[in-house]
Amino acid sequence: MLMTCRDTIPADPDSGKTLRDLLAARPPSDQGLGAWRWQVRRQLAPLRDVLVSPAGPAEDWLAARRGGCQRKRTVLVRRLAELSPRVLHDTDLERLSSDLRHLLDDVRRHEQRCNDLAYDEVELELGGSE
Helix, strand or coil, rough: CCCHHHHHCCEECCCEEHHHHHHHHHCCCCCCHHHHHHHHHHHHHHHHHHHCCCCCCCHHHHHHHHHHHHHHHHHHHHHHHHHHHHHHHCCHHHHHHHHHHHHHHHHHHHHHHHHHHHHHHHHHHHCCCC
């Protein structure tokens, strides 16, 4: 199963801002802070949807790697669940933004590992490189 990281999809199609853009450009004043928080929170939902999407069946020889991928996904979903309410209430925006950027980086690495696993499954079906 190929996953697609949604941190590159704009929160607001008219603004063209992604979650990563929103984290980098926090509002300088308290006036836009509420709107910024809601935009960030809305961007977390598609990220969660990608993480909780079910994985396809694995070949026997890939079962251990698939299990590891699923365990890592569980950890990422838990971290996302812990960060989500903080978006609306946390007063330390620097730390919150840093935690969210680290989560996005970890999701991207996880996504790559899962894509590698899917590639290995297809390579096995096609006969490999021999």
